[in-house]
Amino acid sequence: MKKQRAFLKWAGGKYTLIEKITQYLPKGDLLIEPFVGAGTVFLNTNYERYILADINQDLISLFNIIKKQPTQFIEDAKLLFTKHNNQASAYYELRELFNNSKNSYQKALLFLYLNRHGYNGLCRYNNSGQFNVPFGQYKTIYFPEKEIMAFSKKAQKAEFICAPYNKVMAKAKKGAVVYCDPPYIPLSESANFTAYYSIGFSMKDQKNLATLAEKLVKKDIPVLISNNDTTHTRNWYQKADIYLVETRRSISCNQQGRKKIDELLALYL
Template identity: 45%
Template sequence: MAVKTPLKWVGSKARLMPQLLPHLPKGKRLVEPFAGSCAVMMNTDYEEYLIADVNPDLIHLYQYIQMDKEQFIQDARRFFELSNEEVAYYKLRASFNIEPEWQWRAAMFLYLNRHCYGGICRYNQRGHFNVPYGCYKKPYFPEVEIRAFAEKAKRATFICASFEETLQLVRPGDVVYCDPPYIPVNPTANFTQYHTDGFTQDDQLRLASLLHQLSADISVVASNSDTHEAHNLYSHFTRHTLTAPRSIGAAKGSDSSVGELLAVSGENAHV
């Protein structure tokens, strides 16, 4: 059973780990330019981790837990104990969007993540978190997961950086795993506003190109949607299709799984 993470996360790899693990090669350090919920870090056993993301709220939360888990738990619990009312959620969301102090924002971010709809992380063009209230009966406070994360984080370095900046830090013996915002399978699925700047088609092209260059000397694994465009971008890699559970946008009673592309370097590419 996969180790759970402090955050709820759309696209989390927690339930996909049994399929993903056989394709992650051995190495001293795992480099992840797209941190997400850190499910891959929590379910692997590398000596070191370099975890990066362009979202400062996400990285600050991880850094705060790493720095002082007890204080983080105390600060975050205060918000969970305030109220689970819709009015309280929107009031705290408004406060979060103007809060300048990174540690308070980190604690608020956990509250928003656990109380918002579907664990979605989304910002508007002003950089304001804008996910609506989730209306959950009793949102879970993940103290056990926070403590487990803090223990694993002793091996990790967390940085707020773009994928280009992060990949420049790769060194011999590293393994790179990339789980970027996915190429949309259809126009209505184009959700890339995980960060104010979004993730464009040009970003997808640059990422695939950089990973292809790196794969000459470094073990590289990348996830994306199971689309013709993604297969074309990663045509130099061995490509596998994994079956991923889907929790957002699936109708009740419908097939709630979707195919994902996993591109792996160092093998003969599929024809």
């Protein structure tokens, strides 16, 4: 099967690791993702149904709009992808419009614009819930029309919900498989850039996620979790089978931050 790219750029996206992730994903009728992100795992698996969740209301609203009206959305979004809008002054004006908008459709259009024009595919908010990713300074901007249409077609099998991970995992019944891609525990203090969303994911949450996985597997509901390979994660996931996957990080500006590192997959089966 040809790999399908997500229509959003996403720091920590799983496109390069998708073959290794799907290798360890158990079979089932339903895939539940409490941290759906850009949706790469969803796009590259073949479950009958999906429950895809995130705490980012802007992201979930965008997905639901594209599920229902992709053609109109593409037509309207293209109007933002102009040469004039690919400069810092226009970007910051549109970012301010996004932060002040109360219109969910307008916000969805602007979310895609900001995602494609902002720095490195980051999705980051300050403590006040304001999107604060700087301008990306790209010479050319790709408009992901084909990827939006592919996402919309696949989305007919999915339910998108905005909810915290614990409430999403509580929906799992026998026959479901749960894949968790939480905000990764940082490899160093300097690697811990500001929260992906205004609600942070704490060490307590990381530990609780492992506890919830242990409870689900006792009910014959398998769980696969991705994270960095650290002493903390090894300790949290000690009741799971651990598999290492090599990846290359590219968030850091310096060459040292782009080296190959090991991530782990923790399989509760």
